[in-house]
Amino acid sequence: MFGAASAILSGPGAIGGSRGCRGYGTAATSSGQRLAQSGEGEGDDRDQDYAGHAGVRSPTTPAGGEGAGALQLLSPALEERLRRHADRYTQLEQQLASGSGSSSSGGGGGGGGGAAAAPSLRDLGREYARLQPLAHGYSRLLQVRAELSDLAALARDPDAGVRDMAAEEEAALRQEAADLTRRLLLALVPPDPAAARPALLEVRAGAGGAEAALFASELLAMYRRLAQSRGWTWEVLELGSSEHGGVRHATVSVSDPAAPSHPGSGSSGSSAGDGDAAAAGGPEGAGEGVYGVLSGESGVHRVQRVPVTDAGGRLHTSTAAVVVLPQADEVDVRLREEDLRVETMRASGAGGQHVNVTDSAVRVTHLPTGLVVSCQNERSQHLNRAAALKVLRSRLYELEAQKRARAAGEQRSALVATADRSERVRTYNFPQGRVTDHRIHLTVHDLASVLEAGEGLQRLMEGLRAAREEAALAALLEEGRQ
Structure with a gap:
């Protein structure tokens, strides 16, 4: 051939x-x-x-429902990891705004002193950029949860039109929550350190x-x-x-x-310390x-x-x-x-x-x-x-x-x-x-x-x-x- x-x-x-x-x-x-x-x-x-x-289905989409139950998939341990990343992102935002960090571009260089050198502003900026999608996604997920909670009252409204509108909006929000949850979980999956190699x-x-x-x-x-x-x-x-x-x-x-x-x-520069994709590259x-x-x-x-x-x-x-x-x-x-x-x-x-x-x-x-x-x-x-x-x-x-x-x-x-x-x-x-x-x-x-x-x-x-x-x-x- x-x-x-x-x-x-x-x-x-x-x-x-x-x-x-x-x-x-x-x-x-x-x-x-x-x-x-x-x-x-x-x-x-x-x-x-x-x-x-055959038999491949997103873990964030249970059988029989579009995103139903997605809000329950984040265990307390996973929720805590997301929260830590979001907190770290906020901390980095404040550090970069105040300009606190080493002006050196070496990033934690190898001086002869006993204490480790402060991370450079460039390193902080890279970590900030890596965590940004995860932090924004988690922030939006919290917002979606709040909106779903608010819709609970409308679901009991005596007006059928209001209930129908609330049900339609709830379905859209639950699907968005499922999509957000999947993306956030993928960001927590530890990456293969060799994936980027020749x-x-x-x-x-x-x-x-x-x-x-x-x-x-x-x-x-x-x-x-x-x-x-x-x-x-x-x-x-x-x-x-x-x-x-x-x-x-x-x-x-x-x-x-x-x-x-x-x-x-393998050097991510992140202090989140989970060794996940968010800390190691996005x-x-x-x-x-x-x-x-x-x-x-x-x-x-x-x-x-x-x-x-x-x-x-x-x-x-x-x-x-x-x-x-x-x-x-x-x-x-x-x-x-x-x-x-x-x-x-x-x-x-x-x-x-x-x-x-x-x-x-x-x-x-x-x-x-x-x-x-x-x-x-x-x-x-x-x-x-x-x-x-x-x-x-x-x-x-x-x-x-x-x-x-x-x-x-x-x-x-x-x-x-x-x-x-x-x-x-x-x-x-x-x-x-x-x-x-x-x-x-x-x-x-x-x-x-x-x-x-x-x-x-x-x-x-x-x-x-x-x-x-x-x-x-x-x-x-x-x-x-x-």
Whole structure:
């Protein structure tokens, strides 16, 4: 359907053959290999003909009523958190009006004194701007509650016309209260600190031989189109081509040149101290970067179609594994030279006269963990070493994130109900022209639009994001009841 892998990955560093960066002994890579082999046998796709979300409903809208009961959803604990944020907003407003705060733009700098430096006016202004939507929303919610209380008397008015008018206004106010409550709750959901980061995207062909490699190349092309449409930078770190223009394995660095140089550092500057979205960057969707957009793509992608190589016209099922990691840098993961074993060797695979002539390929072993990354995509040994260290940092960062998640008693994919890297996430059914996301039971009957990274793919990604929000809201409400 699409061109050869070299055409798909044309650009700096896009060299055919088995050249690039490869990692061994890593959680990400081993899971990618395991996922790639976990495809199911041929047969009917049981998750068919879903036209939308199944069983996904806003926690702020109980069944059987538009916003009914929304006023009771805020537990005392959640109400107190909102009140604290609103109070902090008022305090900041007064501080900024009086000009109290450090005139320095460093924001709590690292002086040698024992006391922490006062936050700068710039830092206070940023915190004020982050809290403003939440404070205004909470203020409006309190106002709506008061208006609903006033309407109670009109509901008992002897004039039927007045009662009807009061009932109509009450319904509108209750719906507004439900919408406000949802937005406020989303602002309290702790954000993923890695969401704004660049990403490492790994695609690996799985069960299905040459057909699986062709499917992997199509997935890679889909993600590249998505990156191009959003103005992201696409840097190929690893590319292993196969016959017929397929891709056996590939690793790509995807970043947003317009994003901050070091997102997700976790320093919010807020004294609210809840670690929620209001304190760390704003309401829903705020601060979502490349990793936040692509993270839901991890898992087994399955294709059902008649391969061009099958003269019998039989329907085949093949798979490809996708793993998305948040990209780390020197600030996040400091690599000590004594912890690294760096080996150089001659590059192998396609690449012309350069191959097997110079020792440009690099293999880096992280001795404490045993993680190994090899890179030979560039002609320069220095560039290959830098690329290998980039992959190594991201995998060490991911291992540490998984360790923290286990210590907290939660899974890394907790925001998506039933979502896990080890399970099938999507099926691309060519005969029926549809793509089904099995995690949210959402089917898009426009396969071409999905593979072209058009509206179809956007619908799938937005559906997954909505499901994540619902799961996060449900967890927050449960936490507030405890």
